[in-house]
Amino acid sequence: MIFAFYIISAIILGSAVLAVSHRNLIYCALSASVTFIGTAALFFLLKADFIGVVQILIYVGAVATLILFTIMLTKDIVSREYYVGQKRKWSYGILTAACVLGVLIASIRSQTNLPELVTADRQVSMVALGKEMLTSFLLPFEVISLLLTAALIGGIIISLEEKKKSS
Amino acid sequence: MSIPITHYLFVSAALFAIGLFGAITRRNAIIILIGIEIMMNAANINLIAFWRYSDGTRLTGQLFTFFGIAIAAAEVAVGLAIVIAVYRVYKSTNVNEVHDMKG
Amino acid sequence: MENVDQIFVNAKKAVIDLIDGFLPPQAVLVVSILISVGVIATVAPVIMMYLTWLERKVVGRIQNRIGPNRVGKFGLLQPIADGVKMLTKEDIVPEGADHLLHFLSPVLVVVPALLVMALLPWGRNMAAMDVEVGLLLFFAITSTGTLSIFVGAWGSRNKFSLLGGLRAVAQLISYEIPQVFSAIVVIMVTGTVSIVKIVEAQPGFNWFVFTPWGFTGLILFYIASVAECNRTPFDLPEAESEIVAGFHTEYSGMKFALFYMAEFLQVFSLSALAATLFLGGWQGMFLPSWAWFFLKTYSLIFIMLWFRGTFPRLRVDQLMGFAWKFLLPMSMINIIVAGIWTYAPPMIAWAAGIAIIVISYTVLTKLNIRFHIDRNRKFILVD
Numbered sequence: 160m161i162f163a164f165y166i167i168s169a170i171i172l173g174s175a176v177l178a179v180s181h182r183n184l185i186y187c188a189l190s191a192s193v194t195f196i197g198t199a200a201l202f203f204l205l206k207a208d209f210i211g212v213v214q215i216l217i218y219v220g221a222v223a224t225l226i227l228f229t230i231m232l233t234k235d236i237v238s239r240e241y242y243v244g245q246k247r248k249w250s251y252g253i254l255t256a257a258c259v260l261g262v263l264i265a266s267i268r269s270q271t272n273l274p275e276l277v278t279a280d281r282q283v284s285m286v287a288l289g290k291e292m293l294t295s296f297l298l299p300f301e302v303i304s305l306l307l308t309a310a311l312i313g314g315i316i317i318s319l320e321e322k323k324k325s326s
Numbered sequence: 327m328s329i330p331i332t333h334y335l336f337v338s339a340a341l342f343a344i345g346l347f348g349a350i351t352r353r354n355a356i357i358i359l360i361g362i363e364i365m366m367n368a369a370n371i372n373l374i375a376f377w378r379y380s381d382g383t384r385l386t387g388q389l390f391t392f393f394g395i396a397i398a399a400a401e402v403a404v405g406l407a408i409v410i411a412v413y414r415v416y417k418s419t420n421v422n423e424v425h426d427m428k429g
Numbered sequence: 430m431e432n433v434d435q436i437f438v439n440a441k442k443a444v445i446d447l448i449d450g451f452l453p454p455q456a457v458l459v460v461s462i463l464i465s466v467g468v469i470a471t472v473a474p475v476i477m478m479y480l481t482w483l484e485r486k487v488v489g490r491i492q493n494r495i496g497p498n499r500v501g502k503f504g505l506l507q508p509i510a511d512g513v514k515m516l517t518k519e520d521i522v523p524e525g526a527d528h529l530l531h532f533l534s535p536v537l538v539v540v541p542a543l544l545v546m547a548l549l550p551w552g553r554n555m556a557a558m559d560v561e562v563g564l565l566l567f568f569a570i571t572s573t574g575t576l577s578i579f580v581g582a583w584g585s586r587n588k589f590s591l592l593g594g595l596r597a598v599a600q601l602i603s604y605e606i607p608q609v610f611s612a613i614v615v616i617m618v619t620g621t622v623s624i625v626k627i628v629e630a631q632p633g634f635n636w637f638v639f640t641p642w643g644f645t646g647l648i649l650f651y652i653a654s655v656a657e658c659n660r661t662p663f664d665l666p667e668a669e670s671e672i673v674a675g676f677h678t679e680y681s682g683m684k685f686a687l688f689y690m691a692e693f694l695q696v697f698s699l700s701a702l703a704a705t706l707f708l709g710g711w712q713g714m715f716l717p718s719w720a721w722f723f724l725k726t727y728s729l730i731f732i733m734l735w736f737r738g739t740f741p742r743l744r745v746d747q748l749m750g751f752a753w754k755f756l757l758p759m760s761m762i763n764i765i766v767a768g769i770w771t772y773a774p775p776m777i778a779w780a781a782g783i784a785i786i787v788i789s790y791t792v793l794t795k796l797n798i799r800f801h802i803d804r805n806r807k808f809i810l811v812d
Contacts, residue, residue: 273379
């Protein structure tokens with residue numbers, strides 16, 4: 160069990176680095192899919208089965224497909240930023256990310272009363288999740304449905320081709 | 327001999343930093359969106375880790391993550407629609423080249 | 430009868446007891462998992478090979494000819510000959526193609542098709558993975574197959590392959606929605622997402638197909654599954670008379686064999702899932718449970734092969750229109766019918782269910798046919 164966590168973490172971090180730094184856009188999108196699958200594996204390890212399944216369904220099944228479709232439609236495969244002299248600007252980005260990482264790690268280490276692992280085996284039934292979602296979390300549920308409808312309509316309208324006005 | 331929660335939090339923080347690096351440095355709009363998605367994944371790992379290491383009375387962690395995944399999916403859909411619409415006008419997905427207001 | 434029913438479970442238990450004394454508990458767990466996985470990984474290619482034989486025989490008979498009958502008695506060794514042919518073919522990679530993507534794509538297509546076989550209950554107590562979210566995991570894993578097809582289409586650096594791949598991905602994501610909605614009906618009525626418990630909720634012979642929502646659900650799920658497997662009448666992306674051969678044009682030899690294998694494995698697993706959800710899985714009398722499972726699955730597979738020999742192919746706009754304008758509203762109405770079924774007394778539930786389904790079917794077909802009639806009339810007037 161312990162090895163599983165370290166292997167999955169290595170896969171997640173390695174593919175995330177590849178996803179944001181590779182020159183070829185398709186490889187970036189596919190490495191991002193590997194990151195999403197690794198995150199889902201981590202959710203299964205943390206005994207959140209339902210969320211792991213939702214992660215695979217939505218991120219790998221829909222978001223990654225959307226990203227690949229957009230890459231294909233915009234035809235900019237070898238990203239045009241790799242001209243001479245532009246690579247050194249990455250040092251600013253690395254510096255910022257390292258500062259943020261340092262702040263996060265320092266704040267994690269300074270916590271004294273983080274919880275320990277209480278129960279070794281906990282399974283949440285989907286019936287309980289559904290009931291909770293429709294009683295305590297009813298307002299976010301309705302708002303999410305409105306949001307998804309708005310995203311659906313907005314996405315279609317934004318990417319609709321303008322009809323040529325001909326007489 | 328189980329994994330302390332700090333390991334999960336370190337992984338989440340590192341993933342967040344990598345996503346941040348991608349969103350800041352790259353100039354292709356699609357890779358920026360990928361960076362944003364990676365950052366959201368990091369936040370979800372954090373939420374589920376805290377849910378797991380707490381007592382199991384509340385399901386807030388899981389449901390929060392569920393709504394977060396839904397929001398991220400909606401956002402990436404609209405974001406990619408905008409990228410396609412901008413590409414039609416400027417013929418480029420490089421965010422440095424999109425600098426006029428009139429389309 | 431109990432012995433024959435549990436023969437595989439008892440065999441595995443005997444092997445585990447044999448090695449239990451020698452190894453620590455974690456190793457015994459790993460060996461137990463390896464036995465299940467090994468059996469499935471051995472059985473799946475054999476199923477796929479004899480499914481190709483069955484297809485050629487059945488389609489041949491429908492077309493009034495005998496299928497393969499030269500290699501072995503009744504052509505039973507034909508799949509082995511096919512396998513040898515595909516293994517010894519030259520592996521051609523186009524010059525400008527992306528070597529990594531070209532190599533990975535057949536593998537990525539086969540992995541989900543093989544992975545979901547561990548979730549199916551092959552008999553009583555014979556599901557290799559008894560996860561609580563089994564059905565959702567099945568749909569999640571099959572939805573990652575769309576990504577692999579896109580990778581394959583892109584990796585061959587051929588505009589026609591790319592077009593075929595885009596059409597295939599559009600078809601797959603369009604038909605996922607009616608497929609999942611038809612399965613939601615079963616989840617609603619049984620209250621659980623685990624496939625093993627869904628089968629146990631259909632004891633004896635009262636399967637879900639004998640209810641109005643179950644019957645409609647089976648037909649909708651089955652049609653959506655036929656489209657998910659890229660079979661005729663929905664095989665526009667990969668048909669032989671279409672754009673060269675769709676997205677797997679540039680793959681030869683073993684890579685093509687892997688694509689082919691993935692398609693047939695998907696045929697088997699989706700038919701098995703339809704049999705499990707609606708036809709009662711391994712439930713039945715007089716025969717052992719795994720025999721019922723294979724009987725039901727192979728009847729549904731036979732219907733799929735029958736479709737191949739009978740129906741012409743749909744055009745791409747007809748394909749998309751069918752999914753979004755007919756199957757999706759029909760499956761939503763099916764959910765309402767199942768809701769009424771759960772909460773109304775039996776007489777009202779049956780009457781209301783059948784009435785709503787018949788009315789909505791006629792309304793939807795009338796709404797959808799009107800456009801075709803208008804188009805035809807326009808042509809006749811112009812003539």
